[in-house]
Amino acid sequence: MTTVSATEHTRRDFLYIATGAVGAVGAAAVLVPLVTQMNPDASTIAAGAPIEVDLAPITEGQVIKVFWRGKPIFVGHRTKKEIDEARKADLSKLKDPQADQKRVKEGKDQWLVLVGICTHLGCIPLAHAGKYDGFFCPCHGSQYDSSGRIVEGPAPYNLPLPPYEFLSDTKIRIG
Ligand code: FES
Numbered sequence: 106m107t108t109v110s111a112t113e114h115t116r117r118d119f120l121y122i123a124t125g126a127v128g129a130v131g132a133a134a135v136l137v138p139l140v141t142q143m144n145p146d147a148s149t150i151a152a153g154a155p156i157e158v159d160l161a162p163i164t165e166g167q168v169i170k171v172f173w174r175g176k177p178i179f180v181g182h183r184t185k186k187e188i189d190e191a192r193k194a195d196l197s198k199l200k201d202p203q204a205d206q207k208r209v210k211e212g213k214d215q216w217l218v219l220v221g222i223c224t225h226l227g228c229i230p231l232a233h234a235g236k237y238d239g240f241f242c243p244c245h246g247s248q249y250d251s252s253g254r255i256v257e258g259p260a261p262y263n264l265p266l267p268p269y270e271f272l273s274d275t276k277i278r279i280g
Contacts, residue, residue: 155280157272160216168232170221173279177221177229178267179240179253180277187251188214190238194250201263205252208263210271218277219253220267225260240264 235241247258
């Protein structure tokens with residue numbers, strides 16, 4: 106009759122444990138570089154982070170340009186005339202009909218926040234230019250109104266709205 110001694114048990118168990126440990130270390134060593142590659146680096150985090158914009162220095166009628174996620178963002182302080190023009194527009198004549206009220210935050214009609222990239226082929230339109238007191242893209246002549254809606258030219262859509270919220274009456278956070 107063959108018996109297994111306590112010493113053999115111990116040696117065999119140790120071998121199993123040791124092999125298992127190597128396997129676990131090997132798996133961990135493979136996982137670490139993958140996880141490291143999947144984490145965004147500091148500059149990517151910074152580029153995608155929300156930005157805060159102080160509205161106080163932007164005078165009525167002025168449009169400033171800031172950058173968020175590498176994109177130009179127009180922040181405009183509209184005059185009463187610009188708001189009235191935007192509200193009077195005949196939506197049935199617009200290519201991408203959208204009420205001006207849907208393009209601003211409630212009670213903050215004077216503040217227009219847009220992604221400043223022409224929806225035709227991506228040029229940066231000029232503010233306070235063109236025929237509609239809004240934005241004009243010099244690349245192929247797209248004309249946007251004072252709500253950033255496309256009125257004339259080859260651009261198919263209105264200037265997009267970035268995600269943003271008011272933190273106070275004079276501060277917004279974009280992103
Ligand atoms: S890119 Fe603006 S009109 Fe063509």
